[in-house]
Amino acid sequence: MCLMSYCPERKRKRTTAPQHYHSSSHRHSQRHSHRHHLQGIDAPPGLNPLEHEELPMSVQQVQQSVRPTLAAVPQMSTDRHHGAFSQVTALPLSFSIKPDDTVRLFRAHMDNRDVTLRVLKETANSREKQHFLGFASFVSGLGPHPFLPALLGVVSVQLPLMMVVEELQHRDLLGFLWRCRQNNSESSCDMTEKRIFTMAGQVASALEYLHSQRCIHGNVGARSVLVGGDLTAKLWGLGPAYSRRIQADSLEEVEDMQMKKWQAPEVLGRGDVSQSSDVWSFGILLYEMVTLGDPPFAQLMATELLQYLQRGKHLKRPATCSNSLYSIIRSCCHWSAQQRFSMSELIRKLQAGEQSANGRTALRVPEPLDIEKYLREAGYGERYNYAVL
Numbered sequence: 001m002c003l004m005s006y007c008p009e010r011k012r013k014r015t016t017a018p019q020h021y022h023s024s025s026h027r028h029s030q031r032h033s034h035r036h037h038l039q040g041i042d043a044p045p046g047l048n049p050l051e052h053e054e055l056p057m058s059v060q061q062v063q064q065s066v067r068p069t070l071a072a073v074p075q076m077s078t079d080r081h082h083g084a085f086s087q088v089t090a091l092p093l094s095f096s097i098k099p100d101d102t103v104r105l106f107r108a109h110m111d112n113r114d115v116t117l118r119v120l121k122e123t124a125n126s127r128e129k130q131h132f133l134g135f136a137s138f139v140s141g142l143g144p145h146p147f148l149p150a151l152l153g154v155v156s157v158q159l160p161l162m163m164v165v166e167e168l169q170h171r172d173l174l175g176f177l178w179r180c181r182q183n184n185s186e187s188s189c190d191m192t193e194k195r196i197f198t199m200a201g202q203v204a205s206a207l208e209y210l211h212s213q214r215c216i217h218g219n220v221g222a223r224s225v226l227v228g229g230d231l232t233a234k235l236w237g238l239g240p241a242y243s244r245r246i247q248a249d250s251l252e253e254v255e256d257m258q259m260k261k262w263q264a265p266e267v268l269g270r271g272d273v274s275q276s277s278d279v280w281s282f283g284i285l286l287y288e289m290v291t292l293g294d295p296p297f298a299q300l301m302a303t304e305l306l307q308y309l310q311r312g313k314h315l316k317r318p319a320t321c322s323n324s325l326y327s328i329i330r331s332c333c334h335w336s337a338q339q340r341f342s343m344s345e346l347i348r349k350l351q352a353g354e355q356s357a358n359g360r361t362a363l364r365v366p367e368p369l370d371i372e373k374y375l376r377e378a379g380y381g382e383r384y385n386y387a388v389l
Helices: 008-015 126-142 173-182 193-212 239-246 251-255 265-270 275-290 302-310 323-332 343-356 371-378
Strands: 057-059 085-090 103-110 113-120 151-155 162-166 225-227 233-235
Touching: 085 113, 113 126, 126 151, 126 162, 126 239, 173 225, 173 275, 193 225, 193 233, 193 275, 193 323, 193 343, 265 275, 265 302, 275 323, 275 343, 323 343
Parallel strands: 057 085
Antiparallel strands: 085 103, 103 113, 113 162, 151 162, 225 233
């Protein structure tokens, strides 16, 4: 079990994370890419597991509708009992079109904090194990950032293989937006324009950092943003970025994992992902936030979108959207990639918008959520899975 949160250097960087987003001048320094004394079976580069260590695990009783499938790790004498998982429960997905039978999500408690376990099935073949550990190595190699979920550890020397990631209380932003729409009595769900600027700025900070690491996200959207108990937004959904890196010569398979209504026209037409295409998707994210989770281009089929954009059409301004926010959306979603905001320009605009935005009036959308309608209008196909962790 690798508990990278116990690496003094990494922990020191995490504790200094600010509460608000920063531009490129405030990037955190990266961890050393090379670790000494690597041990463990199939340990990918950059991970430092403790060979043969097994941590006690207890499975908590859960609701009847949730079947815990995580086998308990045998109780053993260990000097790191404080690192044991406890209160392990299955983590239901917001919704799933095609269940992923390779990776399951669990909520657990570890060292006085809540964590999410991303667990690979024990019957996984060697290719699936290699992909799972490769993704863990990829995430680890990106280094820490205050608005990327913290990878706390990786079990790589025994089954089940798992990634331990910090849990964010409100989970994905899309579900949070839907709760804001449905339950107006919870103050934590009051999405104001000011909060949109703040959370969007945090996501933009993470995106700028990924670009500095030569990583194109390619999957920006409300479903790929996680929300903490203090309403801090953190960018996740890095699976397509990893798949693109290891399958550079097979764009078709990578594109199938992405939602087309969030893609820039050059990606729809030629598969050309870039920092500018991430900016386009970020504009769609802003649209999702100001509409409390409406799908973009709801009136169109996904196959009609490129031709629609070629005719000079664009996202319509939502009734709840101010002029300043809509101007940012339009600049992000400009047909010409060269005329879209750079990440530094985008962050400056978000910072300026936050200063003058309305922080008192909560956005309200009278139309109730209809999951089937959303799936149809968002263009979800049977190959897509909503799980982002």
